[in-house]
Amino acid sequence: MRHQSRRRRRGPGRLVITVVVIVVVAAVGAGVFLHNRSTNSTGPLPVQLPAATGAYLGVYTHGVPDSYSGVAAFNNATQAKPDVVMYYSGWFVPFPGKFATTVANNGAVPLVQMDPDKISVSRIASGRYDGYLSAYAEAVRAYHHPVVMSFGHEMNGGWYSWGHGKTPPTVFVAAWRHIVKLFRALGAHNVTWMWTVNIINNAHGSSIPSPAQWWPGGAYVNWVGIDGYYLKPNWKFAPLFGPTIAAVRKLTLDPILVAETGAVPAAGQPAKIADLFSGIHQYGLLGFVWFNSTNSHGLQFGISSPEALAAFHKGASTYTRPGG
Numbered sequence: 001m002r003h004q005s006r007r008r009r010r011g012p013g014r015l016v017i018t019v020v021v022i023v024v025v026a027a028v029g030a031g032v033f034l035h036n037r038s039t040n041s042t043g044p045l046p047v048q049l050p051a052a053t054g055a056y057l058g059v060y061t062h063g064v065p066d067s068y069s070g071v072a073a074f075n076n077a078t079q080a081k082p083d084v085v086m087y088y089s090g091w092f093v094p095f096p097g098k099f100a101t102t103v104a105n106n107g108a109v110p111l112v113q114m115d116p117d118k119i120s121v122s123r124i125a126s127g128r129y130d131g132y133l134s135a136y137a138e139a140v141r142a143y144h145h146p147v148v149m150s151f152g153h154e155m156n157g158g159w160y161s162w163g164h165g166k167t168p169p170t171v172f173v174a175a176w177r178h179i180v181k182l183f184r185a186l187g188a189h190n191v192t193w194m195w196t197v198n199i200i201n202n203a204h205g206s207s208i209p210s211p212a213q214w215w216p217g218g219a220y221v222n223w224v225g226i227d228g229y230y231l232k233p234n235w236k237f238a239p240l241f242g243p244t245i246a247a248v249r250k251l252t253l254d255p256i257l258v259a260e261t262g263a264v265p266a267a268g269q270p271a272k273i274a275d276l277f278s279g280i281h282q283y284g285l286l287g288f289v290w291f292n293s294t295n296s297h298g299l300q301f302g303i304s305s306p307e308a309l310a311a312f313h314k315g316a317s318t319y320t321r322p323g324g
Contacts, residue, residue: 049109049146049192051223051255054281054319058084058111058257058289065099068106074292078309080316084148086111086259086289091119092132095139104145111148111259111289113196115160116175121152121167125174133182141188151179153196153259154227156211169213176216196225196259199244210247223286224248225259229301230272237279245283258288262301269308277315287319 057080061070064087075081085103089112100110116124123129140147152162155172162172180193197211215221226244241258248256258280263272280287290312294300303309 049148051286052320053284054277054287056083056257056287057316057319058082058086058259058287059292060086060088060260060289062293065096065110068099068102070292071106074303078303078312078316080313081106082108084109084111084289086113088113088115090115090117091129095136095143097139097143100143100145100147104143109146109148111194112150113153114149114151116152116162118161121162121175122171125171125178127178130182133179134186137183137186137188140183140191141186143190146190146192148192148194148223149183150194150196150225150259151176153225154198155214156200157198157208164209172214173216177220180216180220192222193220194223194225194257194259195221196227197244197248199226199228199241200247211244212247212251215251218252218254221252221254224252224254224256226256227260228258229261229291230263230267230276231299233266233268233271235267235272237275237282241279241283245285255286256283257286260291261288262291262293264299264301265305265308269303269305270311273303273308273311273315277318281318 059071059074059082061074063070064085068085071082071085085108087099087110091114095112103110119129124133140149152160152172152175154160155163155167155169158164158166161167176195183191195214195216197214198208200210201208226241226248228240228244230240245256258276261276263269263276276288279285290301290303292302294302303312
């Protein structure tokens with residue numbers, strides 16, 4: 001989300017200099033049951049995860065997918081166990097089966113942000129990288145548990161090679177559809193496809209347009225992700241996320257997850273965390289993924305103060321939890 005001058009990057013050589021914690025925690029009673037049951041199941045794979053308001057809390061932490069320690073530390077600090085663990089994957093990076101199994105063993109679902117760093121999106125669409133994608137899809141299928149996957153996130157922003165002003169929306173859409181069709185053809189039906197956009201922003205001379213041009217169509221998307229951050233004390237959920245939610249609703253009624261968010265301490269983290277939980281319920285969204293880290297511009301989003309930790313724990317208690 002460049003619009004908030006907090007860009008950090010992932011993938012080989014671009015993984016944020018910081019720790020990013022994105023927890024997509026907590027699951028709908030039935031949803032968690034389905035997921036947990038699937039960890040020992042050899043039967044048909046679930047096509048997509050159950051969806052309900054306030055069902056998921058998510059986290060991304062520095063070191064994933066190489067280590068689960070950051071996720072465990074976040075869990076211990078907030079007393080809010082993640083139900084989804086997100087990480088960023090550069091091109092040609094294989095699916096981390098060992099890490100994904102650790103995620104499943106902890107009752108969570110991996111969320112993969114697959115980004116085509118330094119890769120021609122048009123060549124993805126034409127099948128040039130089908131060897132890599134086929135191997136990835138087969139590894140995901142063999143995992144036998146639910147996986148949330150996104151490709152080329154925040155494409156309506158102009159800071160990535162696959163994004164606004166750098167790759168034509170039609171090319172992005174063609175690549176998205178090609179990837180989804182390939183995974184499905186190879187039987188990777190345990191994927192929930194999440195189309196991740198940046199919040200619309202036309203302030204301060206920057207322009208992040210509606211993501212409508214990049215919409216691949218309802219047949220290729222299960223969830224929508226929206227990225228946005230709190231940087232100032234007067235910023236609230238409704239004006240921050242509301243316009244983008246409205247734009248998405250003109251395209252689809254698919255469930256929406258705030259796929260990347262956080263608040264700098266100067267914005268008043270306890271109040272912003274409370275506002276975030278409230279906004280999720282108010283708009284009927286799936287939940288959110290917290291960026292618990294410092295970005296490449298030095299902005300800190302990690303939750304550390306007792307007041308902020310207490311606010312997060314309190315908010316998480318309002319979500320549908322396993323067995324709840």
